[in-house]
Amino acid sequence: MNIVVCVKQVPDTATERKLRSDDKTLDREAADGVVNELDEYAVEEALRLKEAHGGEVTVLTMGPDKAADTIRKALAMGADKAVHVTDEALHGSDALSTSYAMAQTLKKIGFDLVILGSESTDARTGVLAAMLAERLGVPQLTLANKVDVAGSSITIQRVTDYGFDRVEATLPAVVSVVEKINEPRYPSFKGIMAAKKKPVAKFGLAEAEIAADQVGLGGAWSEVAEFAAAPPRAAGTVVKDEGDGGAKTAEFLAAKKFI
Amino acid sequence: MTVERALPTQEAHDLLDLVRELAGKEVAPRAAAQEAAGEFPREVFRTLGAAGLLGLPYPEEHGGAGQLYEVYLHVVEELAASWLAVGLGLSVHTLSCFPVAAFGTAAQRESLLPAMLGGELLGAYCLSEPQSGSDAAALRTRAVRDGDGYAVDGVKAWITHGGVADFYTLMARTGEDGPRGISCLHVPAGLDGLSFGAAERKMGMRSSPTAQVRLDGVRLPHDALIGAEGEGFRIAMASLDGGRLGIAACAVGVAQAALDTAVGYARERRQFGSRIADFQGLSFMLADMATQVAAARALYLEAARLRDAGRPYATKAAMAKLFATDVCMKVTTDAVQVLGGYGYVEDFPAERYMREAKVLQIVEGTNQIQRLVIGRAITKE
Numbered sequence: 001m002n003i004v005v006c007v008k009q010v011p012d013t014a015t016e017r018k019l020r021s022d023d024k025t026l027d028r029e030a031a032d033g034v035v036n037e038l039d040e041y042a043v044e045e046a047l048r049l050k051e052a053h054g055g056e057v058t059v060l061t062m063g064p065d066k067a068a069d070t071i072r073k074a075l076a077m078g079a080d081k082a083v084h085v086t087d088e089a090l091h092g093s094d095a096l097s098t099s100y101a102m103a104q105t106l107k108k109i110g111f112d113l114v115i116l117g118s119e120s121t122d123a124r125t126g127v128l129a130a131m132l133a134e135r136l137g138v139p140q141l142t143l144a145n146k147v148d149v150a151g152s153s154i155t156i157q158r159v160t161d162y163g164f165d166r167v168e169a170t171l172p173a174v175v176s177v178v179e180k181i182n183e184p185r186y187p188s189f190k191g192i193m194a195a196k197k198k199p200v201a202k203f204g205l206a207e208a209e210i211a212a213d214q215v216g217l218g219g220a221w222s223e224v225a226e227f228a229a230a231p232p233r234a235a236g237t238v239v240k241d242e243g244d245g246g247a248k249t250a251e252f253l254a255a256k257k258f259i
Numbered sequence: 260m261t262v263e264r265a266l267p268t269q270e271a272h273d274l275l276d277l278v279r280e281l282a283g284k285e286v287a288p289r290a291a292a293q294e295a296a297g298e299f300p301r302e303v304f305r306t307l308g309a310a311g312l313l314g315l316p317y318p319e320e321h322g323g324a325g326q327l328y329e330v331y332l333h334v335v336e337e338l339a340a341s342w343l344a345v346g347l348g349l350s351v352h353t354l355s356c357f358p359v360a361a362f363g364t365a366a367q368r369e370s371l372l373p374a375m376l377g378g379e380l381l382g383a384y385c386l387s388e389p390q391s392g393s394d395a396a397a398l399r400t401r402a403v404r405d406g407d408g409y410a411v412d413g414v415k416a417w418i419t420h421g422g423v424a425d426f427y428t429l430m431a432r433t434g435e436d437g438p439r440g441i442s443c444l445h446v447p448a449g450l451d452g453l454s455f456g457a458a459e460r461k462m463g464m465r466s467s468p469t470a471q472v473r474l475d476g477v478r479l480p481h482d483a484l485i486g487a488e489g490e491g492f493r494i495a496m497a498s499l500d501g502g503r504l505g506i507a508a509c510a511v512g513v514a515q516a517a518l519d520t521a522v523g524y525a526r527e528r529r530q531f532g533s534r535i536a537d538f539q540g541l542s543f544m545l546a547d548m549a550t551q552v553a554a555a556r557a558l559y560l561e562a563a564r565l566r567d568a569g570r571p572y573a574t575k576a577a578m579a580k581l582f583a584t585d586v587c588m589k590v591t592t593d594a595v596q597v598l599g600g601y602g603y604v605e606d607f608p609a610e611r612y613m614r615e616a617k618v619l620q621i622v623e624g625t626n627q628i629q630r631l632v633i634g635r636a637i638t639k640e
Contacts, residue, residue, distance in 0.1 A: 186281060189311035189324055192273050 001055035001149065001171075004111040005046040005079065006102065006132075007039040009063050009070040010122040017122070023217060024224040025092050026122060028064060035070045038117025040077075040184040041177050045147055046115050047078045048182065053149055056080045058109065062090060062101060068200070075195035076187030083109055087204040092217030095123070099131035101215050105208040106136060113154070114174045118143055129176035139169035142176040260519050262556075264333055271330045274315075278334050281310060282341040290342035290466075294611060297458075297465040299423055301381075303345055304352075307338075308378025313352055316501075317360050321372035328501065329563040332508040336556070339512030343615045344467035346512055348381070350505030351419045355382030355428040357498045358443050362486035371445060375426065383424035384502070385415040385446075385472055386495050392417075393628050395430075396438040396492055400474060402431040409433075409444065409484070411452075411477040417622075421470030422455035424448060429474075430495050433488045441491035444483045452477040463614030500573045501566070502623045503580035507559040510580075510587035510619045514552045517587075517594035517612040521545060524598050524607075541597065548590045555583035574636040581629035584619040591616040 011017045011031030020027045046057045059074040059082040061067050071082040085105050093101060106114060114136075119126035133140030141147075144156035145164065152171045157164040159178050187195070205212055213219055239248045253259045261279070266272050285306050293300055307313060315331040317323025331353070339346025356375045359367055374380055391397040400413025411431055418427075427446040434440035446453065456471030486494050522545055525536035535541050562575035591613040595602035602609040620626045 186285075186306070186310050187277065188309060189274055189277060189315075191311075192277060193270065 001049065001053050002058070002110060002112045003046045003049060003055060004058045004060050004106060004109065004114045005039075005042050005074065006060050006114065006116045006128070007043065007070055007074050008036045008061060008117075008120050008122075009033040009067040010036045010120050013037075013121055018229075019224070019227050023092060024227060025217070028066065033066050033069060035073050036117055036120045036122075038119060038121070038177070038179060039074075040117075041179050041181050042115045042117045043074045043077050043079060044182045044184040045175075045177050046113075047185070049113070049147065049149060055112070058083060058111075060102070060105060060109070061085070062093075062098060062105075064091075071200055072195050073187065075198045075200075076191045077185055078187075078191060079198075081198055082200040083203055084200055085203045085208055085210075087210075089205055089212050089216050090210075092220060093215045094220035094222045095125045095127050096131065096221045097215045097219045099128055099135055100219075101208065101210045102128070103132055103135035104210045105203055106132070108203075108208055112171045113149070114172075116174070116176045118176045118178050126176075129174050133174040136172075136174065139173045140176075141167050141169055141173055144175055144177045145180045147175060147177070147181070260522070262337075262515060266330065266333065267327060268330075271326070271333070274324075274326070274330065275333055275337065277310060278312070278337050281306065281312075282337050286338060286345050287341035290344075291608065291611070293466045294342075294344070294464075295605070299466055299468050300342075300345065301423065303342075304348060304381055305378070307345075307349065308380075311378065312349065313378045313381075314356065314372075314376025316353065317356065317372065317376050321360070321368055322374075322376040323360075323372075327563075327567045328504065329560055329567055332504055332559060332563050335505050335508040336512040336515070339509040340516040341512075342466075343509060343513055344464050346509045347464065347506070348420065348467055350502065350509060351384055352382045354498055354502040354505060355384045355424075355426070357501060358428055358485045358494050359445060361497065362443070362490070362494050367445075367482065367485065380425040381420055381423065383418050383420040383427045383472070384498070385418050385427050385429045386499075387417045388414060389416045389471075393625055395495065396441065398430060398432060398441065400429070400431040402433050402442060402444060402479070404433075405478065408478060408480045411444070411446075411474045411479060413474050415472040415474075417459070417469055418472045419467060419469055421468060421472050422458070423468055427453075427472060428485075428498075429472075430491050431474075433491075438492035439489050441495070442488045443485040443491040443494045444479055445485055446474075446477065446479065446483065450477050450479075462617060463611065464618055499623055500576045503576045503629075504559055504563055504566070506619055506623050507555070507562075507576075507579040507583035510583040510616070511552060511556045511559065513612050513615050513619070514548075514555065514583075514587040514590040517591040517609060517616075518545070518548050518552055520607070520609055520612070521548065521594040521597040524601070535597075544593055544597065548593055551586040551590060555579070555586040558582055574633055577624070577629040577632040577636075580624065581626050581633070584616070584626060587616040587619055588613075 012034045015031045018027050050057050057079040059079045062085040116129045129142050141156045143159045145159050146157040148155045155168045158167050314323035315326045316328045319325040359371050388398050402409040402411045425448050429444045429446050432440050433442040452475040454473045459469045528535045559579040562572050562579045565572035594609045598609045601607050
């Protein structure tokens, strides 16, 4: 089985994240780049499927040169090879144009199964899996907390408010996973060493046959009109207990519609 | 605080990044609760094993990672800073593998080392006995020829991982009294006649089980013998040279952790309207602690580099063990002082570091034995 797992480099949630004042895109230089946490679950699931069914795991990422670190981490965990889509013209792509660029690349490299984390911790749109499936004309199986593959059929448990749905489809397909699905492995020291020798193909617009006018800030369907820093947290309300502390606390919670 | 380390290769930097991630996510968060409960963290060693950290300074052809001893010690230090039971456990395991790796036959290395270094197994090193500690050559455990193998009887004491290890590297008497009658034997766990005392109730490092290992007619095949008969004491001493560097690295790790705790507290705690770090009396104390930790680290690394270069290093190793563990005792005691009342209670880690430090002045050669080794080496004709 030819599995492609999509990973994204995001700013570390532990560091301060900000937007650039010039073009209102994420300031990737200002923060440490780390693998989007949910993508580690996707990598782990891809590796488990490969271990169970054989085949090959390819890591696919789109992002600046710095995103190579993220590829390296996935390769150290055990993926076989990687494709890094990187081109100045991609800067500022929104979810829709990103899905276009990724879909073009996936058509180029081929796949039986595409696995993604259910969302990224930076933009948090959570729509890429669905968009990719539409563009590729294959079934989408999203928010999986369990994935089973048998021959050319795939079944997932899709997390819902009421429990889960069982969703079945035939391969090729696109799956997104939630963090409950597995416990991602740590890379081993040998894995880290081996990752340095694994092939990483760099694709620009030309190699992936991506039309320049459909990506980047110019090709984006959405636009960040303006942004402002989150207001500092307001001082809390102190309830002084003068025999009526319980009632005052209840009033406060009721006013906030907690009770 | 991340320690700035001058490492010899990019590979070593990558290794230390991995170790820091594991230490931060898998080791440190468990330390306080499991120490309080006296629980042995076997699962942490499995995690380290899966990451390839249980055979670092041994050749890749036998399943090791082919790392310099210097690099391996940085790893021990980082882990000990998070939790001494884990750092010291790694050091003891690595020490237990040394006799087979350095003195075993090609056949023994091929058959034993891949499993010993592969991450699944954990080792123990059995030299001390109830009546023979510093005077190791007085050991009484006896291995007698029995058919084409050995039958072993005796009691080993103060054995780290006693009862939880998967193999025991054992020193036993096969011949005359004194150092020349001792041999080294590889004892897998689970053999008939092998049993263990209750875990000792220790002042610190309660998560690391220390117990007697009792051998009652334990039968070993002839190829359990590592090196020649009578060579065991030499093997034991050679193993301890490296082991002492492991203890020195552990001591620097614990001292660094205590220093970080003290500095963190001194920057936050305010008295008389200022950070206590701004009082010179206290900042000079912190400065002395930091300087001693840095000097101890430099000394163990110097000894390790001699070892890596194939130069004699036993005296330097004894100096490093002596100095680093004395520094550790001093720095952890001072850290408790910096935290004041908060240093003396179990809600903060300072008192644990101080209890942990003490054992390091005792194990793998008391600091009095280290002075003896150093004194003899520098005055011999």
